[in-house]
Amino acid sequence: MKKTIALLPGDGVGPEVMKGAVQVLKAIEKRFGHEFNMNEMPVGGSGIDTSGTSLPDETLQMCKNSDAVLLGAVGGPRWDGHSERPEKGLLKLRSELGVYANFRPVKSNAAFQDMSPLKKEIVKDTDLLIVRELTGGIYFGEKTRVDERAEDSLVYHKYEIERTVRIAFEEARKRKKKLTSVDKANVLESSRLWRETVVELSAEYSDVETEHLLVDHAAMKLIQDPSHFDVIVTENMFGDILSDEASVLLGSIGVLPSASLREDDFGLFEPVHGSAPDIAGKDLANPAGMIMSAAMMLKYSFHMNQESEAVEKALQEAFNAGYRTGDMRTGKFQHVSCSQLIDQVVYRIEEDA
Amino acid sequence: MKKTIALLPGDGVGPEVMKGAVQVLKAIEKRFGHEFNMNEMPVGGSGIDTSGTSLPDETLQMCKNSDAVLLGAVGGPRWDGHSERPEKGLLKLRSELGVYANFRPVKSNAAFQDMSPLKKEIVKDTDLLIVRELTGGIYFGEKTRVDERAEDSLVYHKYEIERTVRIAFEEARKRKKKLTSVDKANVLESSRLWRETVVELSAEYSDVETEHLLVDHAAMKLIQDPSHFDVIVTENMFGDILSDEASVLLGSIGVLPSASLREDDFGLFEPVHGSAPDIAGKDLANPAGMIMSAAMMLKYSFHMNQESEAVEKALQEAFNAGYRTGDMRTGKFQHVSCSQLIDQVVYRIEEDA
Ligand SMILES: CC(C)[C@H](C(=O)O)[C@@H](O)C(=O)O
Numbered sequence: 203m204k205k206t207i208a209l210l211p212g213d214g215v216g217p218e219v220m221k222g223a224v225q226v227l228k229a230i231e232k233r234f235g236h237e238f239n240m241n242e243m244p245v246g247g248s249g250i251d252t253s254g255t256s257l258p259d260e261t262l263q264m265c266k267n268s269d270a271v272l273l274g275a276v277g278g279p280r281w282d283g284h285s286e287r288p289e290k291g292l293l294k295l296r297s298e299l300g301v302y303a304n305f306r307p308v309k310s311n312a313a314f315q316d317m318s319p320l321k322k323e324i325v326k327d328t329d330l331l332i333v334r335e336l337t338g339g340i341y342f343g344e345k346t347r348v349d350e351r352a353e354d355s356l357v358y359h360k361y362e363i364e365r366t367v368r369i370a371f372e373e374a375r376k377r378k379k380k381l382t383s384v385d386k387a388n389v390l391e392s393s394r395l396w397r398e399t400v401v402e403l404s405a406e407y408s409d410v411e412t413e414h415l416l417v418d419h420a421a422m423k424l425i426q427d428p429s430h431f432d433v434i435v436t437e438n439m440f441g442d443i444l445s446d447e448a449s450v451l452l453g454s455i456g457v458l459p460s461a462s463l464r465e466d467d468f469g470l471f472e473p474v475h476g477s478a479p480d481i482a483g484k485d486l487a488n489p490a491g492m493i494m495s496a497a498m499m500l501k502y503s504f505h506m507n508q509e510s511e512a513v514e515k516a517l518q519e520a521f522n523a524g525y526r527t528g529d530m531r532t533g534k535f536q537h538v539s540c541s542q543l544i545d546q547v548v549y550r551i552e553e554d555a
Numbered sequence: 556m557k558k559t560i561a562l563l564p565g566d567g568v569g570p571e572v573m574k575g576a577v578q579v580l581k582a583i584e585k586r587f588g589h590e591f592n593m594n595e596m597p598v599g600g601s602g603i604d605t606s607g608t609s610l611p612d613e614t615l616q617m618c619k620n621s622d623a624v625l626l627g628a629v630g631g632p633r634w635d636g637h638s639e640r641p642e643k644g645l646l647k648l649r650s651e652l653g654v655y656a657n658f659r660p661v662k663s664n665a666a667f668q669d670m671s672p673l674k675k676e677i678v679k680d681t682d683l684l685i686v687r688e689l690t691g692g693i694y695f696g697e698k699t700r701v702d703e704r705a706e707d708s709l710v711y712h713k714y715e716i717e718r719t720v721r722i723a724f725e726e727a728r729k730r731k732k733k734l735t736s737v738d739k740a741n742v743l744e745s746s747r748l749w750r751e752t753v754v755e756l757s758a759e760y761s762d763v764e765t766e767h768l769l770v771d772h773a774a775m776k777l778i779q780d781p782s783h784f785d786v787i788v789t790e791n792m793f794g795d796i797l798s799d800e801a802s803v804l805l806g807s808i809g810v811l812p813s814a815s816l817r818e819d820d821f822g823l824f825e826p827v828h829g830s831a832p833d834i835a836g837k838d839l840a841n842p843a844g845m846i847m848s849a850a851m852m853l854k855y856s857f858h859m860n861q862e863s864e865a866v867e868k869a870l871q872e873a874f875n876a877g878y879r880t881g882d883m884r885t886g887k888f889q890h891v892s893c894s895q896l897i898d899q900v901v902y903r904i905e906e907d908a
């Protein structure tokens with residue numbers, strides 16, 4: 203198959219981990235006989251540096267003309283004084299591309315269970331997927347500042363809730379058939395609309411067990427009993443907070459991928475970790491989150507399940523063989539650099555052929 | 556001293572744990588020669604049952620005429636179909652009383668460290684105080700529903716931020732002199748006003764180390780390294796989520812108190828746990844959160860530090876002697892009922908006299 207992929211390395215460790223995705227995709231291309239046409243453009247701080255804006259027009263155009271987008275990370279203190287924030291480019295990109303359903307899977311992995319801040323018996327069976335609404339809510343509502351009064355507006359239309367919740371139900375169906383919808387229906391009107399919409403849709407998905415949790419309760423339950431969850435679906439801001447909370451349960455934020463999708467399977471794929479300016483340029487970053495994001499792209503946007511599994515398998519085997527970056531500190535393993543771990547994964551993809 | 560205290564037992568386990576506060580206060584009254592004038596009124600679901608509203612006028616009046624208010628818990632599935640939610644009464648009460656600064660301390664306790672879902676080395680030095688803005692933000696903004704569109708508005712005025720942050724700085728000064736302000740300044744205008752206000756005030760509190768964390772990062776850091784924090788100050792909704800998250804770190808939500816204060820030291824004191832309808836009426840609830848809330852009242856509203864410490868000490872000794880309710884499951888201790896634990900605490904306050 204021929205596919206065009208937009209590469210947006212972004213800032214900080216972004217370019218370093220992006221190399222991992224590119225090399226892995228080249229190995230997949232070769233092994234499975236595909237043709238990946240990959241082109242790189244700036245976004246975030248690097249967009250500000252090169253064109254004065256965090257989402258240059260050409261970058262957006264290239265993304266729109268591609269079959270999928272890979273993004274490294276954006277942001278850093280270097281742009282703190284700048285009138286435009288690097289994050290603005292990312293938010294605009296999500297919105298312009300209309301990738302409203304953000305998937306963040308968190309799955310326990312025997313290879314690095316020791317890294318968790320939680321007790322082993324609590325985390326060992328964690329296997330959850332957070333589906334976060336990504337292009338609506340308070341992120342994109344009107345913002346005003348008049349004198350000493352600031353206002354943000356949280357708006358949801360039913361259709362925005364419906365399309366995201368539907369995708370979440372579909373995923374639950376493919377998994378353990380359990381959906382937890384998170385809201386704050388005892389306080390927010392938008393949450394009451396959210397809950398009503400989920401209740402309505404649940405009639406269509408009677409094979410999926412549906413439950414409703416208040417966001418404060420969900421924040422507790424995630425720590426007390428993460429294996430309680432299968433698929434969690436929630437609005438943009440709650441999803442931001444809960445998915446970051448969930449990402450540290452296993453102590454392995456560096457290995458976590460994310461996918462932001464719309465109904466035609468076009469998607470934006472990025473690691474959960476940020477730009478980590480403190481270690482940027484030192485070849486210390488963990489490329490696993492980016493590599494796993496590329497694997498998600500193969501699966502969700504290109505429906506290349508075998509290819510996606512080949513990437514996952516190679517990464518897992520590299521981990522099992524003891525190759526780990528410094529953030530995966532479990533004491534007993536040798537620490538490798540970002541590029542060394544990439545080499546180990548690429549080599550295993552080629553070897554397996 | 557003579558003090559008038561409004562008692563609002565509320566719903567579920569509320570009345571059971573409230574008995575603990577009352578008995579403890581009677582023991583303190585006797586031992587220290589005070590006169591506590593305590594009167595009980597309905598709120599929440601019990602308000603709906605008795606007067607058709609979750610905050611009856613007489614209840615509010617009594618609270619306004621008291622020196623402090625103790626509240627048990629509100630809510631439960633019994634009022635699910637009702638047009639008014641029990642929680643509405645609590646929100647209105649907070650707002651009408653103007654208790655804008657909500658304190659939620661979370662402190663590790665050697666007596667029940669095993670209960671934590673986190674590894675011991677991670678939680679053992681936890682000693683943090685969350686100061687949550689309680690009477691503003693999206694909880695109290697305009698709410699609208701037009702056709703299939705729902706909107707909530709998040710408004711903050713600078714003076715609301717300032718008075719809460721000031722109280723947080725004052726507390727930090729009495730503690731480890733570190734303040735973490737939590738916002739989402741990379742997305743929300745209200746958070747930008749929040750951050751600017753904290754930066755401004757920090758000039759007045761140069762003896763306190765101030766840091767700013769995004770709410771998603773704070774949700775991670777709380778789990779990865781809770782002892783990083785001293786005082787955390789944040790807006791209403793973020794405070795709701797983060798304080799509940801923090802409350803389970805030690806596995807001891809049943810023992811946690813809260814205080815909601817305004818500048819004249821008038822306050823509303825309630826345990827962090829909810830109404831727990833599943834165990835209501837069974838004498839199984841943990842009265843410690845309510846008893847500790849009464850201790851906070853003695854300290855913050857009445858400036859009775861010795862009295863407050865006497866309560867804390869008696870509770871701690873009862874725990875150390877092995878008296879624990881069922882939620883504090885650490886295996887090796889005998890489980891006592893709610894009323895048995897109350898008796899053990901009261902007896903120790905009297906004994907010590
Ligand atoms: C960078 C920031 C605007 C972004 C968000 O809040 O959505 C990030 O935290 C994320 O979760 O992808």
Ligand SMILES: CC(C)[C@H](C(=O)O)[C@@H](O)C(=O)O
Pocket residue numbers: 388389418642645646795
């Ligand atoms: C009952 C509910 C409205 C309340 C809140 O969200 O403030 C509760 O969760 C709390 O934290 O005290």
